[in-house]
Amino acid sequence: MARSSRHGAAPRVRRRRLPLRYLLPVLVLTALMAMLMLRGYVHSEILADHRVRPPAATDQVPQEVLEGGPVIDTRDGTPSTLSVPDGRLVLTFDDGPDPTWTPKVLDVLKKHDAHAVFFITGAMASRHPDLVQRMVDEGHEIGLHTFNHPDLSYQSQARIDWELSQNQLALAGAAGIRTSLFRPPYSSFSDAMDNKSWPVTEYIGSLGYLTVVNNTDSEDWKRPGVGEIIRRATPENGEGAIVLMHDSGGDRSQTVAALDRFLPDLADQGYEFDNLTEALGAPSAHTKVAGLEAVKGKAWVVLVQASMRVTDVLTVGLAVIGVLVFARFGLMLVLSGIHARRVRKKNFRWGPRGPVTEPVSVLVPAYNEAKCIENTVRSLMASDHPVEVIVIDDGSTDGTARIVENLRLPNVRVVRQLNAGKPAALNRGVANARYDLIVMMDGDTVFEPSTVRELVQPFADPSVGAVAGNAKVGNKDSLIGAWQHIEYVMGFNLDRRMYDVLRCMPTIPGAVGAFRRSALQRVGGMSDDTLAEDTDITMAMHRDGWRVVYAENARAWTEAPETVQQLWSQRYRWSYGTMQAIWKHRKALVEKGPSGRFGRVGLPFVSLFMVVAPLLAPLIDVFLVYGLIFGPTGKTIGAWLGVLAVQAVCAAYAFRLDRERMTHLISLPLQQVLYRQLMYVVLLQSWITALTGGRLRWQKLRRTGVVGAPPPEASMPAQRTQSAGERRPVG
Template sequence: MRYLLPSLVLVALLAMLMLRGYVHSEILADHRVRPPAPTDEVPRRILEGGPVIDARGTGPATSLRIPDHKLVLTFDDGPDPVWTPKVLDTLKRYDAHAVFFVTGTMASRHPALVKRMVDEGHEVGLHTFNHPDLAYQSRSRTDWELSQNQLALAGAAGIRSSLFRPPYSSFADAMDNRSWPVTRYIGGRGYITVLNTLDSEDWRRPGAPAISRNATPDGGKGAIVLMHDSGGDRSQTVAALGRYLPEMRRAGYAFENLTEALGAPSAHTEVTGPDRWKGKAWVGAVALSENVTGALVVGLSVIGVLVFVRFGLMLVLSFAHARRVRRRDFGWGPPVTEPVTVLVPAYNERECIANTVRSLMASDHPVEVIVIDDGSTDGTADIVEALRLPNVRVVRQPNAGKPAALNNGIAHAGHELIVMMDGDTVFEPSTVRELVQPFGDPRVGAVAGNAKVGNRDTLIGAWQHIEYVMGFNLDRRMYDMLRCMPTIPGAVGAFRRTALERVGGMSEDTLAEDTDITMALHRDGWRVVYAERARAWTEAPESVRQLWSQRYRWSYGTMQAIWKHRRALVERGPSGRFGRVGLPLVSLFMVLAPLLAPLIDVFLLYGLVFGPTRQTIAAWLGVLLIQAVCAAYAFRLDKERMTHLISLPLQQLLYRQLMYVVLLQSWITALTGGRLRWQKLRRTGAVGAPGLIPSPRERAGSGAGFGPDSGSGSGSGSGDADRRPVA
């Protein structure tokens, strides 16, 4: 069920895009126009006859002419939302009727205009669904073009029409051995083929006077006049009608529908019952696809702006951050040498806990280590006690969750400065020292460290490596410069005990307790900074299922934290500054942008299927290039090997979709009031600190590498001490 709703939404969006492409003739469009062919198989009476050909029934086909002093104005290729209303307004002004040969694609997209045509007394005919030359098409394709065209008419105006005009048609004497069989077949399907007597040539846009002259018959003869209300700029057609209609009226002409001019029954038949509802369903689905596509285009524009803004901010502010750190005169204040309490909340971490504690014993800063065993059932506490390490003690408690474990640890801490880490994380010897140096500034209440993924030898690990170095750590540099760091990662963070006590300690209100406490500290007026040299190595999820569970919790927890601290938007002082700077940035870059990011790939797929292919690929590669530049810069700042960026294109295609579905499910959970349980991830103990503690894989000779941040989109750490449901 976890995949069902997000997958259904994704499938529905793709279906809407496919329908949009279908209706816009971007799949089945065939723009071939056949050259002239011999005419020896066409009856002489047809070649020399009138523009109306009736090949219905079993008898010989007949042709009809328009009586003298009658004009049948015909408009092809519409309806067009811009020009068709202007044409209809002009016809209404002069009380003239006309015949509109509409395409199914345009009628499906603009059904209200078709209904207006019928309501105002005009006739509507078929011009196929998407305007192919039927001489190139099979009979099944011809039948489809007609039936889809009729379906659009039924949905738009509740009618069926017996009038048909072939695309690219001309005069009766232009009928040849290719078009004549099509005309006979169309007649056998119950349609009257309507050609034209005069071509206004408005498609050439020769000017209103020329259009009017081309549409004027000689000597009072009747005529069918070809014009267009779609297919481009039809301002000249509209202008020509304004002079043509009154001039021909003064010359004694009447403007009538085709059946009126011929004295025949109406070409329209009312559609009722299931056929009517099918038409309505079709038109409704097309309207929905147009609206959804429009919304997706807006979303794509939004994500485009967010991508450029985020990457621009990251590059500029990260560069400024790097320069500040490298300055010789930069410092937080007096060196911090006082002892530090390190809290390690742990729940069933037997595979990792020994490495974690041993890494702390190698620290070049004095530390007190407290392992808070949160009701483990696998002997985690016994393993720590069996190590018999100095300055390491175990506090046991019944399973109550990670926030409760941390608060219990704070109560037992013997020092003012408190470092928090996860039970699956290992520190380098310098990590604690680097992490606490910013506390030389009394305004600093918390410090975020640089968490790195240790198990990057798998594809999923490599993708997370790219994501964390490029996103989270580059983000932290940006947020540090903006003074609105949203998250102290649970894998490596430090706090003043005073600051924690002032905000009430770790809260159980959200599933992202690290994001929650960080936002609370900002609102209380404390500075939260980033110590990039304080590196920690953690174990990232190694399967899609585990990654899903972790990110689902992080995403949902981030939304909870944003909602919990929403009042900061309207408050004053430090809280208001964070609310009006930090909360919008977190909402845009950590929630909205990842949710919309897959639109880049959705429109790549759309462009590959429907076109324009080259422009689509170029745009997608452009976005990828921007990401690659940012990633390369982030890797350079973190002194990481560039070889991992080889998998960046694949990561963007696949990993981004997974994060989208996770976020979508988080939104669904939030909006439906669902409750999310903490899901314990399976650990392997595969991570050790480089040059300090070899991992099991290293001991086995696998040569596993090490890579970036274990934070999430919310920056949450990877520890999993809590299994209880949180609202």
């Protein structure tokens, strides 16, 4: 029955759910950090304590322990010791398992039909569970040696419990057993027990463990030579002994070689090489685990192995991104220099038909640009090249069209249309344009007097179908503006010089670009298939066989976003639109002929440097943070400063080419710490939107009209195609 109420039903509260495109980055980053922390834990980089306490007094240690055997039993509260019978030798190996040396040790033991006791650390067992399983399968005995190898005399009972439980967890996951044998890190003979280590031994005994030290130390960790290791490991007069060796912790080649000679030599003397419990005639130290304990152990090993594989992949990714970053820097420096020298030659000409003097149609698509449009149009009226200006009002609701009409400027027309988007507005402008050369710009952008002239000069070459201008940030006085200024000069314009030389320019900026009408018509005009119509049309031009070049002196001053939210919206649209354009033109990869050059060179470059590399670049910062907290801090800072220095060199070179003031580079270090991370998250969100099939809507940025004239830096020395008198600020 339908529910109703005379007084009305209570309003339903709508729960706001975190969108998937936000939730997934959070989950990915959380999982990544968890994997990295787990890796650090099992590599003793996190929670590791490498302190070793010097010897202390022994007056609190029972005399029977100081003078007794190497096996100490305090399980019932009354200390006692045990010794290995004569003719029995218990070989013990500490600190493993090691992927290099433990298999060699096991091979030698198997060769001579000998058993041993391996005191494993939980960290190594978690990383190499297959070796622990092999030890058990071949009849060897396992003992605990803590998880991260700390000196337990420094640790609290809670930390001791943790070290033992984690060690047992790793053993359960690797071999499905528990053990009752324990050897403290940094231990030696029983007569070395002191007032600091004895309480630890008592406590561990109360937990049910036998503490096993040794009475014959090979000192193989010193690498004294094979003969010396054998001499030190050989007991006197046929006595039984527990011999200390190592299968991890460094180069153990001498240990392996000594073991291969030691075993047959002592076997000839009548020695037997048994497990500890076999030598003592005691029950096995191993017990099977089952139920929840077994599940937890297996889960632990699986997680550790997963973290190892993931971080190994991340490490490879870090190496790849490092190579890519430095390769890109190198290419930019070399090729941008080649481009600058080529176009700045005194006798340089774009083509045989130069200079280009024919009139140009300038299209200004505008949607609610009331605060900017007058500055934009007046800057065009100050142009030293003949132009007609067509303002296409795309359904503005703030009187944009009326503002332009009230200016009553010659050669300025307004075309109105219902709101249909920027591509439709540009196509409408092309249909109304009188001239064959068409310049496109944004409604928040101002041109210098020479911009149009400089922008169309490359059309003297009949193979040129489009020209990218030099877009600059006009509102760079704020911190966000300064960061974008660095990005525009270094990341965009330096790139465009490189891509020009490679003949695979990926994007004609919407703020300042020029086209042949015939080229536009051949590729079908501007498309609304993607949110990056400028990148889309550029790729279409390449595939149609046209050259796309960069005109460095065609400067346009645009209003960059002034808030983080606006910046996020803009870059989100750019990065998502670029992915759409790459996918749309993916067939260029297999196309042949002149148009295939973009597919062979340009599309891979764009995909690698604009999509893949930025996605992997956060690895640098993840490892930086990890290194600062858990790794070698000094080396980490040095490496980061080194990368920053390379970026600073590239940025300074880009500023020099663009004749920009170097003072803006002061904010470069802060840009690398804050701004770059924001761009990472934006790109990651774009990836997730693409992979989840999301459809991003066009997002209009709020304009303030602060860019009214080219900044003072724009008044630069005269270029070869203009006189000093023509270089005047727009007013």
